[in-house]
Amino acid sequence: MVASGSMLTISQALIALIVSFLIMQFLKLRQASRHLPPGPIPLPVVGNLLQLHFHLHRDFLMKLAKIHGDIFTLWFGWTPIIVLNGFHAVKDGLTAHPEEVSGRAVSMFFRVIEKGKGIIFSNGRTWKQQRRFGVMTLRHLGMGKKGLEYWVQEELIIALVEKPLDPCLPLFHSVSNVICAVVFGYRFPSEDKNFHRLLKATETLFRFTESLGHHLYELAPHIIHHLPGPHKKALSAYDVLNSFAKMEITRHLERGIPDKPQDFIDFYLVEMEKVSDSATCSYINNLAHTIVDLFLAGSETTATTLYWSLLYMVKVQQELDAVLGSSQLICYEDRKKMPYTNAVIHEIQRFSNIIPVGLPRVCAKNTMLLGFPLAKGTTIFPNIGSVLYDPEQWETPRQFNPGHFLDKDGNFVNQKAFLPFSAGHRVCLGELLARTELFIFFSNLLRAFTFRLPEGVKQVNIEPILAGTWQPHPYGICAVPR
Numbered sequence: 001m002v003a004s005g006s007m008l009t010i011s012q013a014l015i016a017l018i019v020s021f022l023i024m025q026f027l028k029l030r031q032a033s034r035h036l037p038p039g040p041i042p043l044p045v046v047g048n049l050l051q052l053h054f055h056l057h058r059d060f061l062m063k064l065a066k067i068h069g070d071i072f073t074l075w076f077g078w079t080p081i082i083v084l085n086g087f088h089a090v091k092d093g094l095t096a097h098p099e100e101v102s103g104r105a106v107s108m109f110f111r112v113i114e115k116g117k118g119i120i121f122s123n124g125r126t127w128k129q130q131r132r133f134g135v136m137t138l139r140h141l142g143m144g145k146k147g148l149e150y151w152v153q154e155e156l157i158i159a160l161v162e163k164p165l166d167p168c169l170p171l172f173h174s175v176s177n178v179i180c181a182v183v184f185g186y187r188f189p190s191e192d193k194n195f196h197r198l199l200k201a202t203e204t205l206f207r208f209t210e211s212l213g214h215h216l217y218e219l220a221p222h223i224i225h226h227l228p229g230p231h232k233k234a235l236s237a238y239d240v241l242n243s244f245a246k247m248e249i250t251r252h253l254e255r256g257i258p259d260k261p262q263d264f265i266d267f268y269l270v271e272m273e274k275v276s277d278s279a280t281c282s283y284i285n286n287l288a289h290t291i292v293d294l295f296l297a298g299s300e301t302t303a304t305t306l307y308w309s310l311l312y313m314v315k316v317q318q319e320l321d322a323v324l325g326s327s328q329l330i331c332y333e334d335r336k337k338m339p340y341t342n343a344v345i346h347e348i349q350r351f352s353n354i355i356p357v358g359l360p361r362v363c364a365k366n367t368m369l370l371g372f373p374l375a376k377g378t379t380i381f382p383n384i385g386s387v388l389y390d391p392e393q394w395e396t397p398r399q400f401n402p403g404h405f406l407d408k409d410g411n412f413v414n415q416k417a418f419l420p421f422s423a424g425h426r427v428c429l430g431e432l433l434a435r436t437e438l439f440i441f442f443s444n445l446l447r448a449f450t451f452r453l454p455e456g457v458k459q460v461n462i463e464p465i466l467a468g469t470w471q472p473h474p475y476g477i478c479a480v481p482r
């Protein structure tokens with residue numbers, strides 16, 4: 001009796017302790033929220049994660065913005081996340097004080113593998129140097145004889161045949177091969193074993209970023225790191241890419257820099273010669289990470305947009321025939337003669353919105369964001385999807401409508417809310433390469449082939465599925481030579 005009585009007291013005391021701990025934490029959260037933008041009430045331990053179903057979804061964030069305004073706070077556990085929503089908040093938030101919001105929030109997993117190097121997941125001085133190098137190098141490559149466009153055109157000759165085929169892989173292969181050509185100076189034959197290892201590794205790593213495995217890793221990185229699980233596969237995928245990049249850098253160093261640098265590594269090494277000898281080692285180390293970043297950021301994104309684009313077409317082909325006749329390969333400059341085709345490509349990017357909620361930023365210093373004081377280190381999510389679907393900026397935001405980019409006379413018009421590459425100091429580094437690839441691949445493919453659904457298939461499913469980026473459901477398509 002006595003024992004069960006004291007047991008009861010212990011469990012009651014324990015419950016009382018937990019309840020008062022939760023109440024204390026709840027009050028602490030309320031206190032911490034006082035100076036932050038408004039938002040849904042957070043619970044102790046989980047914050048708003050339950051409401052969000054552990055996931056940031058463009059449309060759910062847009063709904064929250066209707067209640068709390070275009071800048072609001074969500075809590076991931078104990079961490080506040082500031083969400084920017086709609087064109088004005090995202091554009092002003094990222095560009096009014098661009099330097100102050102130019103940090104990158106980095107998950108534990110990417111901290112472990114990227115070690116603060118490269119471009120996407122680096123911060124501070126390293127990021128500034130690497131980004132400057134990256135931008136300069138891509139610019140040099142674009143201007144050279146073997147410019148970006150040359151590589152894209154050369155890559156275009158892919159084997160599409162009349163029988164139904166899912167174009168997902170051929171597109172991913174071609175776009176990745178453009179990165180190989182740009183970075184290493186050569187493309188791989190399609191059956192090359194190394195090429196397939198690189199592709200597999202890029203895909204594994206990319207898929208991991210949006211998986212449950214990544215979220216679990218973040219909860220207890222020090223423990224999970226040592227357990228078996230999907231993160232092990234992702235870690236070794238990173239090693240495959242990083243080791244290959246290092247091998248190529250060594251090959252370039254042994255060969256020496258040619259008089260006329262040919263590829264990203266060459267140009268990078270030329271730039272590197274200008275820095276002090278003591279910094280050389282760190283630059284080379286960063287280069288390997290930057291190369292992996294280019295694969296991660298530059299292959300899946302462009303290939304997915306092209307994958308979406310083949311789902312749509314016909315009118316484009318009429319314009320291509322009318323304007324170009326049967327002349328040689330279409331080049332980037334030709335977009336000016338083809339306003340409809342250009343508008344369709346823009347609308348595909350807007351409508352398919354492959355990176356729904358942009359990459360997280362972090363305040364690089366204390367700042368005032370749209371009237372709210374934010375401390376250095378606060379995470380910001382610019383909801384890019386809410387800009388591309390902003391009802392105040394687009395006539396029919398939830399309908400595919402190339403008219404968004406055409407005036408009444410059919411001329412192409414740029415739209416200020418077209419921000420699929422984001423804005424501010426960390427705007428996508430590969431924007432020009434991506435735009436060139438999208439235009440050249442898309443227009444030349446549509447000129448060479450008519451795309452048809454396989455016999456018996458009547459419907460196209462344009463609901464997206466989340467697989468790193470927002471992708472179409474796998475589909476088969478017949479490419480009939482025209």
Ligand code: HEM
Binds near residue numbers: 119131360384429431
């Ligand atoms: C359709 C294709 C693409 C889309 C929609 C896209 C979109 C984006 C977005 C939204 C960001 C985040 C910017 C921010 O922090 O606010 C980004 C960053 C980045 N992108 Fe792209 N991208 C594409 C293709 C490419 C290509 C082809 C490359 C390179 C060859 C590339 C390289 C990068 C890099 C290195 C960053 C990190 C920039 C930094 O942190 O400073 N991207 N991209």
